[in-house]
Amino acid sequence: MTETRFHLSRRNLLISAGAAALTAACASGAEDAVSPSEGLEGRVIYTESVQMSGGAPNGSSVFSIRLCQYPEIGVAWVWASVMTPEGSFLFADNEIPWSGKAADAANATDVHYAASVGDMTIRFSRTGKHGAIDGGTLEFEKGGEGAFRVSATFTRSDGYVGLLDGRSEMFGTVEAVIEAGGQTRTISAPGQWHEQPQSEPRFTVPFVYSSLWGKGISGTLLQSPEGSGAYALRSGKAPEIFRKAEFSPPGAERTVELVGEDGTAHTLHLEQRHLYTLEIYGKTWIGTFVYGSYLDQPVVGFINNWLM
Numbered sequence: 001m002t003e004t005r006f007h008l009s010r011r012n013l014l015i016s017a018g019a020a021a022l023t024a025a026c027a028s029g030a031e032d033a034v035s036p037s038e039g040l041e042g043r044v045i046y047t048e049s050v051q052m053s054g055g056a057p058n059g060s061s062v063f064s065i066r067l068c069q070y071p072e073i074g075v076a077w078v079w080a081s082v083m084t085p086e087g088s089f090l091f092a093d094n095e096i097p098w099s100g101k102a103a104d105a106a107n108a109t110d111v112h113y114a115a116s117v118g119d120m121t122i123r124f125s126r127t128g129k130h131g132a133i134d135g136g137t138l139e140f141e142k143g144g145e146g147a148f149r150v151s152a153t154f155t156r157s158d159g160y161v162g163l164l165d166g167r168s169e170m171f172g173t174v175e176a177v178i179e180a181g182g183q184t185r186t187i188s189a190p191g192q193w194h195e196q197p198q199s200e201p202r203f204t205v206p207f208v209y210s211s212l213w214g215k216g217i218s219g220t221l222l223q224s225p226e227g228s229g230a231y232a233l234r235s236g237k238a239p240e241i242f243r244k245a246e247f248s249p250p251g252a253e254r255t256v257e258l259v260g261e262d263g264t265a266h267t268l269h270l271e272q273r274h275l276y277t278l279e280i281y282g283k284t285w286i287g288t289f290v291y292g293s294y295l296d297q298p299v300v301g302f303i304n305n306w307l308m
Contacts, residue, residue, distance in 0.1 A: 041281045042201045045072055048105050050113050050124045052138045052154055053211065054174030054191030055300035059273055059291025060085055061178060061185055063150050064302055065140050066194075067113050067122055068202075071102040076115040078122055080140055082148055083274040083289050086181025089148040091120055092278050105197045106130050119143030126193070131168035132159060136193050152176035154193045158218060158233045169194050169211070171218035171233060190214050190300065203280055206307035208247040210256070210290075212270075214299035221245045221256055221268075223308070230258060232295055240295070242266075247303065250275055250286055254303055268294060270303070283307060 051066035065080040076098035080091040096117045103111045113124040120142045128134035136154040141147075157172040174191030177184065190213035210221040221230035223245050230242040244259035256268040270292035278285045286305040293299060 040070075042204060044199055044201060045070060046102070046197070046199045047202065048103050048113070048197045049195065050103075050105070050126075051194040052124070052136065052152060052174065052191065053194075053213075053302065054152065054154075054176055054187065054189045055213065055289070055291075056187045056189050057215065057298065057300065059271070059289075059300045061187055062273065062289040062300060062302070063152075063176065063178060064287070064289075065122070065138060065150060067115055067124060069098060069100060069103075069113065069115065071100070074098050076100070078115060078117075078120065079278065080122070080142065080148075080150070081274075081276055081287060081289075082150060082178060082180055084178055084180050084183065084185055086183050088274050088276065089142075089146060089180050090276055091142045091148075093117060093120070094280075103197075105195055119147075126154075126195075128156075130195060130197075131170075132156075133168075133170055133193065148178070148180035150176060150178050154191060156193065158235060168196070169220055171213060190218065192218070192301075203285075203306060208303065208305050208308050210247070210301060210303040212290075212294045212299040212301035214294060214297050217294050217297040217299065219294065221247075221258075223247055225308070230256075247305075250288055250303075250305060254288070254290055254292075266295060268292065270299075272303075280306070 047070055049068040053064035055062035061084045063082040068077040076096040077094045082089040096115055098115050103113055105111050111126050115122050123139045126133045126136035133156055138152045141149040153175045155173045156170045159170045170193040174189050176187050192211050205224055208223045217232055217234050219232040228245040230245040232240040242258045242260050246257040248255045254270040254272055258266040270290040272288050273291055274289040276287050288303045290303055291300050
């Protein structure tokens with residue numbers, strides 16, 4: 001297993017001049033889903049978010065499930081989105097009363113997250129150090145009308161640490177059983193594990209954020225009004241860094257114009273497989289599942305738009 005570390009403060013340049021906005025947008029909690037809980041917009045308060053995402057190599061089944069907990073005020077936010085050949089399935093609740101405690105995600109080596117409300121339960125666990133985990137598990141179930149369930153394990157192969165203090169993005173293999181639409185599907189797929197404990201306010205900067213996963217390549221791409229940047233991880237190789245990443249709007253095809261540190265340009269072509277929207281502080285967040293190629297390698301993943 002390989003691990004790549006880049007450490008910098010929230011206001012410093014991230015790797016290259018063009019990646020300064022990558023840090024700013026990540027500080028906003030790019031891939032995270034936030035609730036309109038009264039008084040939380042822009043508030044400095046400790047939060048812990050965890051997310052697992054994965055997708056069949058052909059892009060036919062994709063899931064992204066995330067929990068963000070607010071230990072100081074007893075609130076949890078849960079977003080769970082699943083797409084299979086049977087259809088799309090969504091659970092979103094930003095006002096879950098939560099009686100848990102902080103996971104101490106940045107320091108503990110055996111971490112557990114859990115929340116429940118009504119007929120929904122969610123549990124994450126991981127072993128190993130934050131930013132260099134050994135593996136993780138997810139159990140999510142939503143009963144009743146539109147019921148669906150995801151049971152998954154994550155095994156790390158690559159990682160990227162230090163987009164800002166506390167943030168980690170791990171890439172590897174997801175083994176998942178998805179029960180939805182009256183069918184059960186098992187996938188062994190590339191995917192991502194993400195954790196981000198922080199006290200900075202979430203969702204304060206507009207952004208477009210993408211996470212792409214493949215057997216040969218994975219990475220993150222991010223754009224904000226202040227700039228953009230991206231990286232690509234390939235096993236056994238140094239990360240490839242891009243100082244510019246510009247996304248086309250949500251649509252049947254998503255393109256991303258990349259410029260490397262040496263000035264080399266690349267155009268990514270990604271097919272939009274599913275689009276869904278959520279409300280954050282009375283505004284619309286757009287999530288999309290995509291399939292295509294990243295630097296000529298097959299990938300599946302997501303692109304999320306927030307106020308852009």
